[in-house]
Amino acid sequence: MAFKFTPPGDLTDMNAAAAEDWHNEVTSYFNASRVPPPISFGGSRNQFFNPADGISADAIEKEIGWAAFPRPLSIASATDEERWFLAEENRLEQVEYCEWSTTRDSNGKVTKISFTCEDRNYFRILFRRQPDVVLALYREHVSPDVEMSDLMDGLGNYIPANRWNANSSDGAMHMIGQPNTIGAAVELVAGASVVRRNADGTLKTGARELILCGRYGDVERHSDPTIGAEANELARAGHFVSVANPPQLAFESISFAGWDVPDGVAPEACWSYTRGSQGRAVRGVLQAPEGASFVIGDIKIDDKEIRFGGQVADGIRIKVTGLAHRLGQALIEPEDGCLGDPVVGGATPTPEVGQLNRLRRI
């Protein structure tokens, strides 16, 4: 049965007009991702579907999770201290579908860390129909000092990376990093729905080999290869694959292993999900409980005081929910080449859906 896409986290900010816009926006993601890239070995993407068109009764969902701390910084840094520092230095380095802002007191001690996995396009659409709601959200979650003029340009358009949402110290309302969008996650699943074969006849199964071959995301992140590998495993099983409704990035979990909170306070008492529904939270805040004698900077994780948001991000996992239906009914058409590989005869293939997978690698 066909349906309308609902907002991430089951959020209720949107009126009917904005909700319709959101459905159309998300539909455009699925429609765009249904079309393979117009180069060789793009694959037919025949195993990717738009769930709004209808889901079979045998549908299954699969939660796909990964660590929130950006892997590119982890592999470039010699120490934890270095990677935490770098992640705080530049918000755009936070590329795992989770961004944060750290609030400090006049002594530099951490008092609050706000994490978000909300999509900028959700706010763009919401602002277009309900700017006052967006302003209210900023005032509630970021700062009461936010003014409407801070959020829009001279033409009245929403500015995603506005002064209250541009770095890791002045606030984080939603994600601003270029790859941190729901549309990108949909494209990952679509790209990974193409089954790919090695020269020896075995199928590609590794997270990195798949994404290097299918080029549907950034190989050096935690998130993109993980999403691709899980989606591809569903495709290899002969399922039709997609992203479950509501398409969203959400918090999967936070681990408090190794936490030492003053006064015997439970770490859970310092953490709250402030937007989104149960199991679909899209915003999390770390702050000492009201009346506490300590601040976040007094908490230790693995014997180290919290001085960076990245220390907390190390224990956070983000997720996207994969979807499969018509289980085992898909005709698997493995690609024998990787995206953009030269083809027999050297001809550039035409970008017709369903044709590319007939080309064979040299």
Next chain:
Amino acid sequence: MNEALYNKRILVEPDEKFAKTPLSQGAAPIAVAPVLRMVVGLDPSPTPMTQAELDTLGDPFACLILLHDERPMTVDALLDRFDILSSDAALARSAVPKEQVFLLGEGGQIPFTPTTATLARALRFVVARTSSAGNLILMSVDDQPMSENGLMQVLSWDPDKGAYNFYQRRTGTWFYSGDSTHALASPTRGRGPFDGHVNGSLVMKELRAPWLHWDSQAVPIPPEAFAPDSPILNHRLMANTVGAEVLETEIIQPGIDRWTNARFDLSIQGVELRNADTFLRQLVETTAVNIVSSDREFREVADGVKVNVPSEILLNIEAWARLLDPLTIRGRVQIDGGHLLQAIDSLGLALEDRETGFRQPGEAFFCLACPSPAFEDLSTIFGLLDHGVLSTGLVRAILAVDFCNPIQSVRRSSLLRHMPKTGVLGDGPGSCQAKILDAFSAEAAARPDSDEAQVLDWLGTGDDDAQRARIGGEIAAYYDAAKQAMQTQEGVMDLMRLIVSRRRYFRTLGVSEFSMTLPIDTLPMDMAPVMMAPDATIFEQPDLIG
């Protein structure tokens, strides 16, 4: 599966008091198989445990299963009993309702094909059963969960003892193999399960990213690694596997710290630390190792492809991150893929399973896999600081001895003779700190060029800030030298010879159980071990320990 190999190993953690509820009332007495005690080094042969002995076991596995006369002989049966008993209100304090399953295997990235069908992939699972209250049972099991044979080992935290209890099922019988304390002293140290769990703690060899051999967010172990008709593919164990990154951060690392803290609690009597030498040896010796590897997959390596060198190969990086100014060491040492390929070819590196004739030239799935400082040693070192046994300055100066060899350092090991068996906390008379400094002073007087003299010299460099800056400067210079040296083919060859040497050392350890854990080489069997020098060149050290 090679049961003989598996029987050496085990894993796990929890805390809190566990309920020991009486047997169900009114039930007809049924003869149950005894639990046999076999603590290697103490027991000449397996001996049935008396009820009084069983009653001394306070961990959740004992409380839920053994003390209730339950003797499940398959993984399936045991997990079912955990499910049922964990929902019993009367057993709430021992409940372990949460199940997390982790998958690993040395051949986990090699697809199952007719030609690889007989390969010993060593695919196995670690099952963690936990509660929000901190109860934990860790099981190491093979891919035959319905079988009464094969690998089924259990490690379970006993809050009454403050130690892990070790169990295993063998030939239709449950064995109790000892507890963590047995790992620390003869005649049980290094024997039975403690040849792998050398300090009585949890073991996850590949503890850090990218968790070589584990199903993780770095690389999954796909269903294609199993035989297509393997019943495990549709088993509950496969349905809910969790990445190794979760095992590392949520179970193993906290579980190691838990045992470390319990050890200190058990050994500190008033202001005196007893058995101090068992802690201090973890400062100067390599009692255990973890395996690190590059984030770069071997199949991606080619000319011009940069390969990150794990910093742990070059330095005890996690220790220095705490002991030096935070950003003293920055960036990664990188090598060129072309240089690496040439070194691999020269050294004849390959993954090999001699039993089946399998040989795959090159590195393991991830490059540069190499033994490195173990987290369990690091946990103890930090425990020495946190419990006021030694000062940060002294720990820093001792670790600075031969700092470019974070494991297998003969020079640091030689300092063991100065480590006291007991001492009071702090730095006053009779303290461990004072005893060590006295011994170092005596040695320095006799041998002014000794490492002991060097330690005292570092400690004499002004205040703590000055000492930190001086040692930090030396280490940063070494790290920069390594960055430079490894831009050349010669430097990469040196690095790989060092790694080969450490891999050979690893194969001498009890924790080495599988032929494909690390690549083998074709250098002469009697090749001398090599060490790193402060200028980032290597030298041979024929008398190297291990």
